[in-house]
Amino acid sequence: MEERPVDEFDYGRAVYEPLTQSVRQLIDATIRTEVGEDTVAKVQALVDEGARLLSERLVPESFGVQYTRDGRGMPWGNAIIGLRNPIAPPLVIERNRDGSVWCDVELGAAYEGPPGCLHGGISALILDQLLGATAHRPAQPAFTGTLTVRYQRPTRLGRVHGEARVVRHDGVKTYAVGHLENGEGIMVVAEGVFVRPAGRA
Ligand SMILES: CCCCCCCC/C=C\CCCCCCCC(=O)SCCNC(=O)CCNC(=O)[C@H](O)C(C)(C)COP(=O)(O)OP(=O)(O)OC[C@H]1O[C@@H](n2cnc3c(N)ncnc32)[C@H](O)[C@@H]1OP(=O)(O)O
Secondary structure: OOOOOOOHHHHHHHHHHHHHHHHHHHHHHHHHOOOOHHHHHHHHHHHHHHHHHHOOOOOOOOOOOEEOOOOOEEOOOOOOOOOOOOOOOOOOOEEOOOOOEEEEEEEOHHHEOOOOEEOHHHHHHHHHHHHHHHHOEOOEOOEEEEEEEEEOOOOEOEEEEEEEEEEEEEOOEEEEEEEEEEOOEEEEEEEEEEEOOOOOO
8 A cells, every 4th residue: 555644744734735725715716706697707717627627536425534643533524624625714723721622714605694694504614513523532522412592793704713522511511602703792602511421532
């Protein structure tokens, strides 16, 4: 079997992240463009050619979490944090010493629900990942059992700050809370129960 280079995380990141970023720009421009139909048709042909080239070799199914030889996880297809997923903003989750987490993310036209505002499902997606990340412990995966989201005020598109922390553990269950805020205050709050599935460490 071919030896995997130790720095394959950095290598993969250098190769694929710029492509993902370009596709993110393409998504934004696709939504907001006002060019004429000839240009749209021309771009469509270019995009189709790009998709054809990339499809010459594909993993058989979804990306999953691939691991480098030194054990670093690459959840690069993930819908919200995926480095190779153009529909992911992506969310970069930072962890404090006490295990709580936070993120700052810029959310544009691709995440719109009510005009000019963040789609509620996207808020829930961000909070699911944030609360899940703080509930998750190494070698103790915790699935979202229940996520309750309260939308207090419409969140304008743009810069959003999120935070989450664990409030208690009860056997296989971990209870976490979190919120999304921006310059206008706290917009969305969430609480969740994360369950370590039966039969897992
Ligand atoms: C995700 C793991 C990944 C690990 C990978 C490593 C990298 C991680 C890096 C970074 C963190 C990432 C963070 C991820 C963020 C995103 C998370 C998601 O979106 S997860 C997808 C959506 N969620 C599902 O698809 C679950 C589907 N449901 C199930 O699989 C089961 O129903 C499960 C595991 C939730 C429970 O099944 P049972 O058979 O293990 O549990 P029973 O024995 O029935 O119950 C145990 C206890 O839990 C409570 N419970 C069960 N289900 C519950 C629920 N849905 N809500 C609340 N409590 C529940 C029960 O009442 C019971 O409590 P009593 O011990 O009696 O006090």
